[in-house]
Amino acid sequence: MTKKILIVGGGLAGTIIANGLCRQLTKQIKSGDVAITMLGTSDQHMYQPGLLYIPFGKMREAELFRDQRKVLDKRVPYFIDPAKNIDTDKKEVTTDSGKTYTYDYLVLATGSRIMPQSIPGMAESAHWFYDLEGARKMRSALDDFEGGKIVVNVNVPHKCPVAPLEITFMLYDYLTEKGVMDKTEITYTYPIGRLHGLEPVALWAQPEMDKFGIKYETFFNTKEVDPDNKTITSEEGETLSYDMLVTIPPHSGAEVISSSGLGDGGWVPTDKKKLLMDGTTDIFVCGDTTNIPISKAGSTAHFEADVVIDNLTSILTENRWARDYDGKVYCFIETGMDEGTYVWFNYTTPPNPGPPSQMIHWFKLAYNRLYWLSARGLL
Amino acid sequence: MSQRKTIDARGAFCPGPLMEVIAALKLIEIGDEVEVWSTDQGTVKDLPIWVDKVGHKLIETNECDGYWSLVVEKTK
Numbered sequence: 001m002t003k004k005i006l007i008v009g010g011g012l013a014g015t016i017i018a019n020g021l022c023r024q025l026t027k028q029i030k031s032g033d034v035a036i037t038m039l040g041t042s043d044q045h046m047y048q049p050g051l052l053y054i055p056f057g058k059m060r061e062a063e064l065f066r067d068q069r070k071v072l073d074k075r076v077p078y079f080i081d082p083a084k085n086i087d088t089d090k091k092e093v094t095t096d097s098g099k100t101y102t103y104d105y106l107v108l109a110t111g112s113r114i115m116p117q118s119i120p121g122m123a124e125s126a127h128w129f130y131d132l133e134g135a136r137k138m139r140s141a142l143d144d145f146e147g148g149k150i151v152v153n154v155n156v157p158h159k160c161p162v163a164p165l166e167i168t169f170m171l172y173d174y175l176t177e178k179g180v181m182d183k184t185e186i187t188y189t190y191p192i193g194r195l196h197g198l199e200p201v202a203l204w205a206q207p208e209m210d211k212f213g214i215k216y217e218t219f220f221n222t223k224e225v226d227p228d229n230k231t232i233t234s235e236e237g238e239t240l241s242y243d244m245l246v247t248i249p250p251h252s253g254a255e256v257i258s259s260s261g262l263g264d265g266g267w268v269p270t271d272k273k274k275l276l277m278d279g280t281t282d283i284f285v286c287g288d289t290t291n292i293p294i295s296k297a298g299s300t301a302h303f304e305a306d307v308v309i310d311n312l313t314s315i316l317t318e319n320r321w322a323r324d325y326d327g328k329v330y331c332f333i334e335t336g337m338d339e340g341t342y343v344w345f346n347y348t349t350p351p352n353p354g355p356p357s358q359m360i361h362w363f364k365l366a367y368n369r370l371y372w373l374s375a376r377g378l379l
Numbered sequence: 380m381s382q383r384k385t386i387d388a389r390g391a392f393c394p395g396p397l398m399e400v401i402a403a404l405k406l407i408e409i410g411d412e413v414e415v416w417s418t419d420q421g422t423v424k425d426l427p428i429w430v431d432k433v434g435h436k437l438i439e440t441n442e443c444d445g446y447w448s449l450v451v452e453k454t455k
Binding site for chain 1: 386387388390391392393394395396397398399401402405406421425428429432433
């Protein structure tokens with residue numbers, strides 16, 4: 001009897017898992033003992049971290065995309081047919097087209113999405129780089145920018161937790177290069193009482209901002225944006241004026257997760273070590289989709305995906321659990337246009353970022369190309 | 380009857396317990412509560428400051444076996 005693995009989501013997490021399982025279960029797939037199917041929303045696979053470079057013209061749009069069917073192992077049927085309802089009692093997923101897919105093992109990798117519309121006035125007036133359309137608009141706005149007040153505004157929750165700092169320091173370098181930084185004031189706002197969730201990163205960022213004259217406001221959780229008067233106000237009662245507002249919008253999980261009753265906000269309650277949906281033994285959750293209190297980042301999804309691959313493979317071939325996820329996260333941090341650093345940590349090892357260097361910046365640029373090997377399960 | 384959502388943020392370095400609380404409060408109704416478990420002593424200092432600034436209500440702070448438990452009621 002064929003064991004059916006259904007992967008919902010064709011982003012980084014789902015794709016790495018599909019490709020990794022194909023490599024580990026070659027014989028079982030060939031014999032028909034295992035079948036893997038993926039449901040996605042697009043024929044294109046996007047390298048999301050590359051969006052950071054689009055506003056500055058440092059990457060071309062075409063460099064962010066590959067045909068999903070070429071990234072995915074040919075043994076995995078891929079349907080651009082978004083999941084509409086997930087019924088974990090019946091072990092089936094119904095799609096927008098009305099088809100129903102049954103499974104023995106389900107992988108939920110539905111990701112996250114930006115929700116600027118959840119804050120009054122934000123969608124109408126803010127710029128962001130978390131999707132292609134937003135990054136294009138921001139690029140255009142920066143082309144026209146000749147000085148004034150820029151507010152870089154960070155909201156909760158959001159993915160890629162170092163991106164707000166990266167965009168701030170890259171803005172500084174870009175505007176300096178353009179010759180308008182002396183006519184510009186940058187203010188960075190952050191929801192908690194320091195400049196980053198990671199304390200060592202916050203301790204590094206503060207003197208850097210002081211050095212460049214970048215202002216900051218902490219304990220700033222956005223309540224509303226007034227597009228007419230160009231002001232942004234926090235729940236804590238602060239109001240800032242801006243000429244250009246760059247926001248890291250709040251995120252939400254996929255609609256199908258919440259509408260199927262699998263998790264508030266689209267985040268699935270997940271065992272932080274097993275990566276199984278709470279109370280289940282047949283539903284793995286990976287990447288941004290989990291409610292695990294760690295960074296929503298590509299590296300998180302990648303390290304989690306490796307664990308899911310090992311465990312699904314061991315369950316199907318040896319009827320045993322292989323290993324737990326240790327909470328590993330690794331993030332490059334661009335500290336400007338020419339230097340970078342990195343940080344890694346797991347559930348038991350605190351982060352300890354090193355000094356920025358040009359070498360690490362180059363590593364990040366190299367990884368922007370190597371990503372496609374990761375997605376294919378080769379790196 | 381108010382509902383209580385518990386976040387086990389023990390060992391969570393990023394985005395950190397307070398960011399998890401802020402995100403969780405967005406998803407619950409007024410009058411409901413969020414309980415966070417944190418191994419970061421900074422949470423005991425930062426969370427009450429933020430709760431006070433925004434106007435939510437800190438219900439409990441307890442030191443447990445190797446971690447702290449803090450409960451916040453959403454008031455607005």
